[in-house]
Amino acid sequence: MTLSLVMHDWRLLERIVGLTNRLGCAYTRVDVHAGESHYHATIDFVGPPDALRRLDAQLSRLLNDDKEMSR
Amino acid sequence: MSQPAASTGAQLVLDVLADEGVEIVFGYPGGANMPLYDALYGNPIEHVLTRHEAAAAFAAGGYARSSGRVGVCFATSGPGATNLVTGLLDAQMDSVPVVAITGQVRTALMGTDGFQEADVTSIMGPVTKRSVCVRDVRDLERVVRAAFRVARGPRPGPVLVDIPSDILKAKCPPMDPFAARPVPATPEYPDDAALDETIALLRAAQRPVAIVGGGARSANAVYLFRELTAMLELPHTATINGLGCATPGDPRFLGMLGMHGWKAANLAVNSADVLLALGMRFDDRVTGKPDRFARNAKIVHADVDASEFGKIVPISVALRGDLRQTLERLVRRLGRDKMPSFAGWAAEAKALGGALPADRAPHGELSATDVLDAFFAVAPDDTIVSTDVGQHQMWAAQRQRAIHPRNFITSAGLGSMGFGLPAAIGAQFAHPDRTVVAVCGDGGFQMSMSELATLRRHQLPVKILLIDNQRLGMVRQWQELFYERRYSHTDLSDNPDFVTIASGYGIRAERVEDAGELRDAIERFLGTKEPALLHCACFPAENVWPLIPPGATVDDAMEGAPQPEAIVA
Numbered sequence: 001m002t003l004s005l006v007m008h009d010w011r012l013l014e015r016i017v018g019l020t021n022r023l024g025c026a027y028t029r030v031d032v033h034a035g036e037s038h039y040h041a042t043i044d045f046v047g048p049p050d051a052l053r054r055l056d057a058q059l060s061r062l063l064n065d066d067k068e069m070s071r
Numbered sequence: 072m073s074q075p076a077a078s079t080g081a082q083l084v085l086d087v088l089a090d091e092g093v094e095i096v097f098g099y100p101g102g103a104n105m106p107l108y109d110a111l112y113g114n115p116i117e118h119v120l121t122r123h124e125a126a127a128a129f130a131a132g133g134y135a136r137s138s139g140r141v142g143v144c145f146a147t148s149g150p151g152a153t154n155l156v157t158g159l160l161d162a163q164m165d166s167v168p169v170v171a172i173t174g175q176v177r178t179a180l181m182g183t184d185g186f187q188e189a190d191v192t193s194i195m196g197p198v199t200k201r202s203v204c205v206r207d208v209r210d211l212e213r214v215v216r217a218a219f220r221v222a223r224g225p226r227p228g229p230v231l232v233d234i235p236s237d238i239l240k241a242k243c244p245p246m247d248p249f250a251a252r253p254v255p256a257t258p259e260y261p262d263d264a265a266l267d268e269t270i271a272l273l274r275a276a277q278r279p280v281a282i283v284g285g286g287a288r289s290a291n292a293v294y295l296f297r298e299l300t301a302m303l304e305l306p307h308t309a310t311i312n313g314l315g316c317a318t319p320g321d322p323r324f325l326g327m328l329g330m331h332g333w334k335a336a337n338l339a340v341n342s343a344d345v346l347l348a349l350g351m352r353f354d355d356r357v358t359g360k361p362d363r364f365a366r367n368a369k370i371v372h373a374d375v376d377a378s379e380f381g382k383i384v385p386i387s388v389a390l391r392g393d394l395r396q397t398l399e400r401l402v403r404r405l406g407r408d409k410m411p412s413f414a415g416w417a418a419e420a421k422a423l424g425g426a427l428p429a430d431r432a433p434h435g436e437l438s439a440t441d442v443l444d445a446f447f448a449v450a451p452d453d454t455i456v457s458t459d460v461g462q463h464q465m466w467a468a469q470r471q472r473a474i475h476p477r478n479f480i481t482s483a484g485l486g487s488m489g490f491g492l493p494a495a496i497g498a499q500f501a502h503p504d505r506t507v508v509a510v511c512g513d514g515g516f517q518m519s520m521s522e523l524a525t526l527r528r529h530q531l532p533v534k535i536l537l538i539d540n541q542r543l544g545m546v547r548q549w550q551e552l553f554y555e556r557r558y559s560h561t562d563l564s565d566n567p568d569f570v571t572i573a574s575g576y577g578i579r580a581e582r583v584e585d586a587g588e589l590r591d592a593i594e595r596f597l598g599t600k601e602p603a604l605l606h607c608a609c610f611p612a613e614n615v616w617p618l619i620p621p622g623a624t625v626d627d628a629m630e631g632a633p634q635p636e637a638i639v640a
Binding site (some may be wrong): 009015018019022023034065068069071 | 192193200201203213214217218220221226230238253265358376377380381382478
């Protein structure tokens with residue numbers, strides 16, 4: 001599963017790594033590029049399909065809160 | 072034109088708090104947050120000095136749970152902040168809006184292992200919705216305001232703002248009360264197709280059951296839930312966080328669902344063909360073994376958080392959005408069509424279970440369930456009950472008569488001992504004229520009994536109903552049932568004299584151990600306008616029934632051991 005994520009706080013990567021591990025998944029590639037007001041990360045995740053689905057959903061929630069905190 | 076006087080970061084924080092509607096803060100001062108406490112000196116925001124930071128976090132949670140407003144707690148850097156961890160995780164698990172503001176060592180010291188330094192934002196990351204360190208005073212107002220927005224929702228939860236002491240001291244422009252600010256996002260609601268699908272399922276259903284969770288409370292959707300169940304004459308049950316959502320006295324309410332839930336509730340859910348799951352998250356204490364949970368049901372799941380859909384059990388329809396918006400639309404559409412009545416099925420479902428089974432002591436000693444039955448019979452209808460965690464929590468949840476979900480507050484998801492008393496303190500500050508009772512066990516009470524000092528200082532009329540069975544009862548019960556009665560470290564028979572302890576704090580206290588004296592003792596206890604403790608000396612071997620063993624199903628439910636075993640202290 002490859003996700004393109006927009007982070008306003010780059011420290012969110014720490015939470016993404018933690019959640020990935022917690023759900024029994026792993027990542028095989030992380031690319032992060034800094035923009036003017038946010039960071040763009042492309043991450044390849046591997047793991048059981050159910051866990052990846054949960055990870056995707058939880059990351060969406062995390063990124064929504066990050067976006068709201070940046071307003 | 073004169074320039075407005077300069078402010079400081081600390082003053083700005085308090086100004087923003089006041090502007091966000093904060094009237095009270097629970098906290099504890101220390102080195103790094105001293106500038107904040109200095110600004111608090113003489114400030115109209117009330118500050119409650121708890122005797123431990125953990126209690127400050129729980130009290131903020133109790134305030135928020137009972138009022139729906141954001142609870143706020145302060146702590147200093149390092150140990151002060153780390154002591155908030157459990158209370159913030161508790162708020163996270165039960166979706167309770169809390170904002171924690173911690174002092175941090177000055178920015179120049181960060182990363183040097185300075186005195187009382189801890190990487191608080193990293194520690195707090197997994198236990199909050201967001202945890203942010205402010206390193207520039209120009210960001211302070213924006214971040215604190217955003218913390219309140221995020222804490223409030225759409226799904227509420229805790230947010231931590233960590234502020235180094237030099238940022239708290241830094242000069243900055245004062246808050247501009249008229250500045251344009253981001254407004255909260257408009258609540259979302261499900262699309263028509265999902266609502267149509269839900270109505271079609273209900274129309275075809277023979278045995279539908281509704282389950283309500285804490286999301287109905289958060290979304291202020293309780294009245295709509297009541298309207299829905301009345302309109303369809305729908306049998307319904309509640310998770311522990313959804314207790315109080317049902318219309319008081321509604322015969323279609325089947326009681327609490329789950330591991331220690333009422334038999335009728337569990338059996339009805341198990342035989343349902345449609346489940347309407349509203350603002351709940353299928354906790355394992357509710358589902359037991361998920362692949363055997365409600366096997367014959369099509370599940371309609373309404374929640375504001377899409378990450379809950381399909382997380383534990385597969386669902387047929389997802390109603391994503393604010394639950395109030397969702398139920399408004401659902402009720403309106405149902406009102407237009409002729410829908411079947413489920414009154415017959417509701418009566419059938421109610422008849423699936425009988426009274427709660429309860430153990431009785433061999434020689435007539437006081438039983439905890441007798442205490443709670445008597446308490447709920449005497450307590451005013453609008454009493455706010457805060458429980459600690461363990462057997463007494465489940466007995467109380469089974470028996471509570473809350474007329475509103477904000478009247479029964481408990482650490483449900485996290486199950487954190489030590490919660491009961493500080494949460495009651497928070498609730499009493501939110502509702503100074505209501506009866507607030509902390510129902511505690513002897514184990515959990517000893518984790519936070521230093522908060523008796525907080526009661527004393529504020530003459531806060533919180534009542535503590537202490538169920539003392541001289542054991543860590545829930546663990547003892549599991550040792551009895553699942554660990555071959557190997558009672559490893561659950562004996563508290565050397566408990567202190569709780570009446571003497573309470574008296575030492577200046578709190579009125581009484582001990583009761585005779586069932587014949589119980590009712591009068593509870594009436595005296597509830598009748599006083601002061602803080603009070605009623606120490607109920609109960610027999611140790613009483614178990615919570617029914618019990619669905621962990622990972623099992625309602626088919627495996629245990630309804631009791633007829634002869635309580637003799638306990639050798």
